[in-house]
Amino acid sequence: MQISSRFTVALHIFTCLEVFKENNKVTSDFLAGSINTNPVIIRKILAQLKNAGLITVARGTGGITVNRPLEEITFYEVYQAIEPIENGDLFHFHEAPNPECPVGRNIHSLLDSKLKAIQNSMEDEMRKYTLADLKIGMQDILAKEI
Amino acid sequence: MQISSRFTVALHIFTCLEVFKENNKVTSDFLAGSINTNPVIIRKILAQLKNAGLITVARGTGGITVNRPLEEITFYEVYQAIEPIENGDLFHFHEAPNPECPVGRNIHSLLDSKLKAIQNSMEDEMRKYTLADLKIGMQDILAKEI
DNA sequence: TTTTGTTGTAACCATTGACATTACATCCAT
DNA sequence: ATGGATGTAATGTCAATGGTTACAACAAAA
Secondary structure, eight states, X not given: OOBOHHHHHHHHHHHHHHHHTTTSOOOHHHHHHHHTSXXXXXXXXXXXXXXXXXXXXXXXXXXXXXXSOGGGOBHHHHHHHHOOOGGGOSBOOOSSOOTTSHHHHHHHHHHHHHHHHHHHHHHHXXXXXXXXXXXXXXXXXXXHHO | OOBOHHHHHHHHHHHHHHHHTTTSOXXXXXXXXXXXXXXXXXXXXXXXXXXXXXXEEOTTTOOEEEOSOGGGOBHHHHHHHHOOOGGGOSBOOOSSOOTTSHHHHHHHHHHHHHHHHHHHHHXXXXXXXXXXXXXXXXXXXXXXXX
């Protein structure tokens, strides 16, 4: 199972914001054009980022503001804002293993800490990258493109 | 998006094998009972593990053999056997970003290495745990249970 | 104050994947 | 041969993803 494209779309949105906000009004239509999807899809993702407190969206006039310094906002925060994971567990268990079976009733004790360690190592790596990396990285790429 | 329960079910299967194989013939019915699911679900997962070369399943008579030493088989190998991920990428992109847009045509250059690093850190952690840990871990738990 | 452009959302729809279930052909040791 | 397994096709249900249309709410500018 792959992690849904909404996460990479969110990173795409932030990158567009930084690259274009000087010279363009970055609307959901504009973003949908760059990402090649539907404006409503963008608005739904913007709503999630807004609910997480990461951005402010101006109604009526349009326009998006990032609420905090770019170096402070990590990929992990974006991921958390976007992915609605049940009690935060990356790995899914089959519900209700048989409590009559010694293995069935202890499988969680056995696996939980190991799976948590795996999930943590992914999330820790996510915390190493910030929106500032997106801005600088894209500016670099564009400077070399010409 | 959570990783499907088939992965934890596979780990459950291996644990049952080690705990019960001495005294019971471990069939798909037996496993389905411990996990609390349908035998056909178990057989499909067994088929994946078989295709990956991790186990041998005896037709007719029934019974499952692990093909290699337990210390050699890591969670990562089980994960790879079970999760059919398109070209191995954990993170999904929206298809066909707009090549007319500077961000759209460069979003992969910008993100690919970072996302790969995140995925790698998860997979590296997965390589730290083996089927031997499952066997020993469960034996420990059961010894304390009495 | 009306117009214009934008966001917020509801209401759908199609597709896909996970998980479940039934049914039956196939296999193999006894 | 037969009894107990596996292999697998066919089908169903459910939830999530991604898309689309439509329209109300809103705010700035004409």
